[in-house]
Amino acid sequence: MAARKSKANTEAYLRMYRQMARIRAFEDNANQLYLSAKMPGLTHMYSGQEAVAVGICEALTSDDKITSTHRGHGHCVAKGAEFRQMFCELLGKAEGYCRGKGGSMHIADQANGNLGANAIVGGSMGIATGSALTAKRQGTGHVTVCFFGDGATAQGVWYEVMNMAALWKLPIIYACENNGYSEYTKTAEIAAGSLTARAEAFGIDSFTVDGQDVLAVNDLAQTLVARCRKGEGPFFVELETYRYHGHHVGDINRDYYRTKDEEADWKKHRDPIVNFGKWLIGQKIVTPDELVSMDNEVRADAEAAVQYALEAPYPDVREVDMHVFAEGA
Amino acid sequence: MREITLSRAVNEAIAEEMRRDPAIFLIGEDVAEAGTPFKVLSGLVEEFGTERIIDTPISEPGFMGMAVGAAMTGSRPIVDLMFGDFIFLVMDQLCNQAAKTHYMSGGKLKVPLVLRTNLGATRRSAAQHSQSLHALVAHIPGLKVALPSSAYEAKGLLKTAIRDDNPVVIFEDKLMYNDKAPVPEEEYLLPFGKAEILRQGKDVTLVGTSSMVQVCRKAADLLAADGISAEVIDPRTIVPLDEDTIVGSAKKTSRAIVVDEGHQNFGVTAEIAARIADKAFYYLDNPVQRMGAMDVPVPFSPALEDLTVPTPEQVAERARRLCRGEI
Amino acid sequence: MTHEVIMPALGMAQETGLLLAWRKQPGDAVKIGDVLMEVETDKAAMEVEAQADGFVTELRAKEGEDVPVGAVIAIISASMDKAAGAPTEDAPATPAATTDKVDDTPRVAPTVAKPTPQIPEKPKDTAPPSEGRVLASPKAKRLAAEQGLDLTRLAKAGHPQPYRAADLDHLKGMHASQADGGQVGAASQRIFARASVPAAPFDEFCDWLAGQGAVAADLVLATFAAGSFRSATGLQTLAVSVSAPRKPSRIFQDPDRCGLLDLSEDEDGQHADLIVYDLTASRLTEAELAATHAPTVTIARGQANLTVSLSATREQLDDEVLIAMLDAFAGRLEEPLRQLL
Numbered sequence: 003m004a005a006r007k008s009k010a011n012t013e014a015y016l017r018m019y020r021q022m023a024r025i026r027a028f029e030d031n032a033n034q035l036y037l038s039a040k041m042p043g044l045t046h047m048y049s050g051q052e053a054v055a056v057g058i059c060e061a062l063t064s065d066d067k068i069t070s071t072h073r074g075h076g077h078c079v080a081k082g083a084e085f086r087q088m089f090c091e092l093l094g095k096a097e098g099y100c101r102g103k104g105g106s107m108h109i110a111d112q113a114n115g116n117l118g119a120n121a122i123v124g125g126s127m128g129i130a131t132g133s134a135l136t137a138k139r140q141g142t143g144h145v146t147v148c149f150f151g152d153g154a155t156a157q158g159v160w161y162e163v164m165n166m167a168a169l170w171k172l173p174i175i176y177a178c179e180n181n182g183y184s185e186y187t188k189t190a191e192i193a194a195g196s197l198t199a200r201a202e203a204f205g206i207d208s209f210t211v212d213g214q215d216v217l218a219v220n221d222l223a224q225t226l227v228a229r230c231r232k233g234e235g236p237f238f239v240e241l242e243t244y245r246y247h248g249h250h251v252g253d254i255n256r257d258y259y260r261t262k263d264e265e266a267d268w269k270k271h272r273d274p275i276v277n278f279g280k281w282l283i284g285q286k287i288v289t290p291d292e293l294v295s296m297d298n299e300v301r302a303d304a305e306a307a308v309q310y311a312l313e314a315p316y317p318d319v320r321e322v323d324m325h326v327f328a329e330g331a
Numbered sequence: 332m333r334e335i336t337l338s339r340a341v342n343e344a345i346a347e348e349m350r351r352d353p354a355i356f357l358i359g360e361d362v363a364e365a366g367t368p369f370k371v372l373s374g375l376v377e378e379f380g381t382e383r384i385i386d387t388p389i390s391e392p393g394f395m396g397m398a399v400g401a402a403m404t405g406s407r408p409i410v411d412l413m414f415g416d417f418i419f420l421v422m423d424q425l426c427n428q429a430a431k432t433h434y435m436s437g438g439k440l441k442v443p444l445v446l447r448t449n450l451g452a453t454r455r456s457a458a459q460h461s462q463s464l465h466a467l468v469a470h471i472p473g474l475k476v477a478l479p480s481s482a483y484e485a486k487g488l489l490k491t492a493i494r495d496d497n498p499v500v501i502f503e504d505k506l507m508y509n510d511k512a513p514v515p516e517e518e519y520l521l522p523f524g525k526a527e528i529l530r531q532g533k534d535v536t537l538v539g540t541s542s543m544v545q546v547c548r549k550a551a552d553l554l555a556a557d558g559i560s561a562e563v564i565d566p567r568t569i570v571p572l573d574e575d576t577i578v579g580s581a582k583k584t585s586r587a588i589v590v591d592e593g594h595q596n597f598g599v600t601a602e603i604a605a606r607i608a609d610k611a612f613y614y615l616d617n618p619v620q621r622m623g624a625m626d627v628p629v630p631f632s633p634a635l636e637d638l639t640v641p642t643p644e645q646v647a648e649r650a651r652r653l654c655r656g657e658i
Numbered sequence: 659m660t661h662e663v664i665m666p667a668l669g670m671a672q673e674t675g676l677l678l679a680w681r682k683q684p685g686d687a688v689k690i691g692d693v694l695m696e697v698e699t700d701k702a703a704m705e706v707e708a709q710a711d712g713f714v715t716e717l718r719a720k721e722g723e724d725v726p727v728g729a730v731i732a733i734i735s736a737s738m739d740k741a742a743g744a745p746t747e748d749a750p751a752t753p754a755a756t757t758d759k760v761d762d763t764p765r766v767a768p769t770v771a772k773p774t775p776q777i778p779e780k781p782k783d784t785a786p787p788s789e790g791r792v793l794a795s796p797k798a799k800r801l802a803a804e805q806g807l808d809l810t811r812l813a814k815a816g817h818p819q820p821y822r823a824a825d826l827d828h829l830k831g832m833h834a835s836q837a838d839g840g841q842v843g844a845a846s847q848r849i850f851a852r853a854s855v856p857a858a859p860f861d862e863f864c865d866w867l868a869g870q871g872a873v874a875a876d877l878v879l880a881t882f883a884a885g886s887f888r889s890a891t892g893l894q895t896l897a898v899s900v901s902a903p904r905k906p907s908r909i910f911q912d913p914d915r916c917g918l919l920d921l922s923e924d925e926d927g928q929h930a931d932l933i934v935y936d937l938t939a940s941r942l943t944e945a946e947l948a949a950t951h952a953p954t955v956t957i958a959r960g961q962a963n964l965t966v967s968l969s970a971t972r973e974q975l976d977d978e979v980l981i982a983m984l985d986a987f988a989g990r991l992e993e994p995l996r997q998l999l
Contacts, residue, residue: 034709037666039728067404101437110436117403118436122427128396129428135397136404139356139382146400159424162393169388252668255704325438326472328496585797585823613800616822656822 012287016296018060018216019282022052022275023297025076027304028085032075032092032106036251040312042094045106048076050246053274054179055080057219058147061227067115067133067146069126072107073245074119077149082114085307096317103317103325115144124150124157127176131163134174134235145230146174153184155197161204164236168204173230175223176201176238179213181245186259201238213243214274217281244268332513337479338371340486340514341447341503345372345409347518348493349379352407355493358385358394359411367411369449369508395421395446399429402444402498409493412448415502416462421446429498430473443496445489449505450592451542452640458628461636463541463592466599468500469569475523476570477501480544482512484567487521495523504542524571528580532562535586535650538577538603540566542640543590543622549643550650557647559654569599577603578610585616586653590641595623617653622646661710663732665725668699668706674724675699677731682714688734695732710734793820801826804928806951831903849980852967853988860964863994873918876900876936877910881921882990883934883955885914890983891975899930899952903940938964953980955987964991 029049035041048055051073059068059080070077078088083099091098092106099109110118117133120126130148137144154160155178167174184192198208211222219241226237246269248256282288335343349355357375359367363386366373376384387394391412398408412418418425429442450463469476475497479485485503492499529544530551539547544565551561562580566573581587587607591599600621607619625639652658665675678696682688688708695706712734719731792809794802798821802809809821812829821829860878867873880900888896896914901907911924930952937945937958944965945956953970968984975983990996 037709038664039667069400099437100435100439103437104435108435110432110440112436112439117400118432118440120428122423125423125428126400128393128398128424129400129403131393132397132400132402132406132408133404134400136401136406139401140354140405159392159396162388162390163397165388165390166393166397252666254668254706255702325434325436327475328433328438328441328443585795613796616795616797656824 014060015217015282015287018056018220019275019278019288019293020296020300021056021060021080022216022278023300024085024304025049025052025055025079026275027297027300028075028079028088031089031304031308033247033251035089035092035308041092041106043105043107044250044252045075045092046073046250047245047247048073050268050273051179051181051213051243052076053216053219053278054177054213054241054243055149057213057216058149058175058177058223060220061223062115062145062147064114065142066144066227067117067130067137069117069130069133069146069148070109070119071126071149071151071154072119072121072123073151074107074109074149078109078111078116078119081111081116083109083111083116085304086310087111089307089311090314093311093314094316095311095314096321097311097314101317101321101325103321124154124159126150127154127157127160127163130176131167131172131174134167134172135170137173138170143231144173145227145235148174148176150176150178151184152178152180152182152189152193152197154178155200156184156192161200164201164204164206164238167236168206171233171235173233173235174237175226175230176206176236178238178240179243180240181243183245183249183259185249186253186256188259197240198238206236206238208238208240210240210242213241214272214277216274216278244272332515334511335482335514336509336511337482337485337503338369338508340482340512341371341489342373342375343514344486344489344493346375346378348490349375349383352493354405354407355409356383356385356401356406357409357411358387358398360387360389360391360413362386362411368413369505371503371508372411391417391420392424395424396428398444398446399424399432399442399498402429402442403432403440407443407493409445409447412446414460414505415448415450415464416459418446418448418464418467418500422467425468425474425498425500426471430471433497434473441496442498444498445492445495446498446500447489448500448502450502451504451506452592452624452629453636454506455631455633455636456629457631461629463502463594463624465500465502465541465569466591466593466597466602469599469602473498474570475499475568477523477568478541479503479567480539480541480565481507482510483514484521484527484565486514487519488523488567490518491520491523494520502541506542521567523568524573525568526564526566526573526576528562528564528576530561530563532560532584534560534584534654535588536562536564536577536580536584537646537650538564538566538580538587538589540569540591540599542592546641546643546646547590550646553643553647554650557651559650561650566603569602572603572606574606574610578607581607581611581619582614585614586650587611587615588620588622588646588649588653590622590646592624592640594626595621596626598623617656617658620649620653620658622649659736660715661712661734662730663694663708663734665697665719665727665729665731666706667727668697668704672699672727674726676724677719677721678703679721680717680732681705682708684714684717685738686714688712688714708734712736713738794825795820795822797823798826802829804951805830827906830901830907831905848969848971849975849977850967850969851980851984852965853984854960854963854965855988855991857959857962857964860991860994867918873921875938876902876934877913877921878918878994879936879938879955879957880910880934881913881918882994883932883987884910884912886983886986886990887932887953888914889986890979893931896932897924897930899933900936901933902936953983955984966991 029047036045055076068081087099091109094102099111107121108119130146133146182189201208212218279293362372363376363381363384398410401408432440432442452461465476468474477488479488492501537547547563551563554561589600589603593599600623604619604621622641630636676698678698680695681693689711692708693705694708697704697706715735716733719725792813794809807829864875880898884896884898897909897911898913899907899909908923913921933952933954935956942958943960944958953974956967958965
């Protein structure tokens with residue numbers, strides 16, 4: 003853990019821990035909702051990757067933008083979303099962030115700068131770069147972070163928009179969460195050469211960071227966001243991380259692409275929440291009891307939100323053809 | 332009234348709107364100094380600079396996707412897609428992203444962008460530079476589709492498109508860029524979803540879109556010489572579609588022919604004909620006729636290419652046969 | 659504290675799961691992550707792990723059973739206090755959390771009442787289902803129904819199909835004898851009367867009128883019929899349809915209220931209160947025409963007489979009015995000059 007301890011930092015550390023715990027609690031509940039057939043559709047768990055979303059989003063303001071992915075609950079929570087509206091969206095309820103029209107794979111929370119999850123792998127790369135183009139043209143000073151997985155590096159559109167972002171010095175950070183697997187396939191089998199070298203080929207400063215170390219991620223993000231605001235973007239960051247679940251809930255028998263030993267090893271030795279908690283205790287920033295009570299509080303919040311969402315009404319059927327087109331000009 | 336080319340009308344529309352609203356920028360391949368291969372945009376970069384008339388690499392999915400993101404964050408981009416055929420390259424950005432964002436976000440996000448492109452065969456450009464693909468995007472909920480048929484419509488519809496808060500795809504007929512038509516000096520906008528009845532008639536309704544509007548008007552002239560009175564309707568936009576005007580005319584004349592330069596199979600002619608059949612069924616004295624482009628890739632040879640697009644003579648002959656009760 | 663083990667939703671469109679085997683038995687201790695059972699879905703067999711620590715205290719589903727997703731199939735308890743047991747015949751897997759109505763929870767979007775497009779009202783089909791279908795345009799069928807015309811008559815007469823609106827004029831002009839059994843509106847009871855008058859007064863009157871200006875005999879008939887009909891019924895406004903063989907039918911509004919020389923056709927007229935068939939110029943000597951949508955007067959020429967008949971349905975006229983009308987009409991034909999008074 004590369005970190006400094008100060009009063010101001012203490013609050014930031016606790017907030018990072020809490021946000022990671024909130025993501026984990028959200029995902030555990032979402033997983034149960036799905037398995038118990040209370041949740042329609044399909045969903046992809048972010049568990050294990052919490053340090054990436056939290057480390058980066060804690061370096062952003064709510065005016066800064068992010069684009070997210072099909073594995074997007076973590077980004078959404080990290081960018082400031084509320085449990086209730088998120089669970090309502092997962093269950094297709096009227097109070098969801100998208101009034102039940104988007105679901106797990108399309109949650110958008112524009113009030114917090116989340117331009118939306120995207121169910122097309124690589125589908126948000128253009129959107130994120132366009133958001134950075136607006137920021138540059140209008141001089142807003144906002145930074146956009148484009149989250150995507152290692153699988154999306156195989157999409158051609160990334161190279162098109164990186165080229166333009168580099169040509170026009172756009173304030174964007176391409177954040178590749180390399181969790182080692184492109185759906186059901188090892189990343190090594192789908193990616194030739196080095197990912198950072200690909201971005202470097204466009205003259206983009208590129209970094210690799212331990213995606214399980216929230217402080218390392220946050221330190222790098224703080225630096226790059228500041229540089230973006232000074233007009234030194236774009237940047238590329240490869241975050242080495244791990245997803246605890248299968249590609250989607252229900253991807254249970256995955257021995258053919260990864261071993262249970264490997265999964266157990268990551269969970270035991272490299273869990274971002276456990277390790278950060280140990281560090282906080284070691285630094286005497288927090289006591290073990292305080293952490294437990296924070297965990298319990300977060301879990302109770304999540305369960306209350308689930309209960310609320312289960313009881314919440316579905317949208318009125320009259321909403322089905324609402325919002326196809328925006329009104330007015 | 333002064334007459335200007337369709338190309339000039341488009342240029343004026345963009346310039347007027349960009350002067351009005353600094354959030355508007357134009358992005359595409361060779362749009363700045365080159366002013367596009369058709370020289371439609373010449374002069375704009377001199378007035379607005381390269382910050383607002385943005386040349387891109389040849390990366391259609393990339394700049395289309397960027398336009399979507401820019402539109403979601405407070406910009407109002409106009410995307411220039413050099414040929415309508417390249418729309419296949421931007422389908423994910425246009426149909427999966429732009430078209431669905433407002434709906435999927437429960438109305439929270441808006442995508443006010445215009446995709447300007449073109450259609451039309453008989454430029455001897457063969458199968459990848461001659462297609463009329465507007466039916467493809469008209470099929471996708473969330474996209475509006477405008478089909479101007481003259482300089483007057485090109486300007487008025489484009490200005491409306493730029494002010495719309497939704498993604499709008501506007502197809503210009505690339506064979507008409509140099510055609511002149513009366514266009515007022517003063518500002519005007521043309522509403523979407525309002526068809527124009529270009530000629531009144533009582534025996535048969537000819538619904539023509541874009542390039543086929545002129546074909547229908549010429550066919551109506553030929554028919555008049557035979558004592559057949561044809562009503563000619565230009566829908567101007569196919570999404571939204573002015574169903575009332577089209578159906579009302581078909582009810583009046585009891586006969587309708589729909590003419591469009593897109594391929595006939597599963598195309599715009601099919602959709603409009605079906606609506607007429609649905610809503611005017613008990614007023615029809617003959618089956619509704621569809622005349623689209625032949626269902627073949629557009630051939631290069633002039634001897635072949637000219638066979639693929641409906642002509643005024645063909646439309647008139649179909650109308651005569653309808654009125655004689657041969658169909 | 660107990661944990662309900664449910665049949666998990668593993669596939670993308672899975673409604674049930676086949677329980678292949680239990681890997682734990684009642685009484686066994688389990689830990690999170692232990693394989694609890696094997697389940698087969700639409701895709702493949704899978705090992706399903708326990709989601710709670712404790713002891714298996716109850717198995718509610720049998721191996722080989724196809725269990726709905728969400729159903730409780732086992733119980734894991736923190737201690738072994740609860741009675742353990744294997745599944746029995748009378749203890750089938752039950753849906754979990756009945757208050758949540760698992761079965762009602764949509765895995766796809768809830769069924770939605772789709773806005774239905776407006777469909778034009780279909781006119782009443784009046785063609786009898788006799789010998790096969792008659793091919794006609796939707797417009798021709800609609801107009802025929804509105805005007806009480808029977809398209810099967812055209813078919814029986816050998817008129818080529820399909821029929822369009824223009825063919826209706828031909829139908830209207832067809833004589834009754836061609837329309838063998840082609841009654842329309844058999845459901846309504848028809849009433850009928852006939853009279854015979856000398857032709858000479860009417861013919862002389864027409865000749866005299868011809869000298870004053872060009873008025874066709876059929877319009878004189880329409881005017882007389884309208885006046886008679888009005889006096890019998892007391893109607894304020896009156897539209898009369900005039901038909902003759904090989905001529906398109908025309909509609910006149912209140913022909914008896916304007917001068918004979920001022921008659922003009924109502925070109926937009928659709929509806930007629932009275933139909934006048936003039937067969938005097940044809941070879942027919944007698945006809946009974948029965949259009950259903952309005953009372954119908956028919957005038958045919960015999961040797962030295964005119965035969966006039968009036969038919970209607972009971973809904974249109976009662977007996978008294980029918981007789982009064984025909985009597986008045988016959989009277990006007992006998993003394994046409996009275997019409998001018």
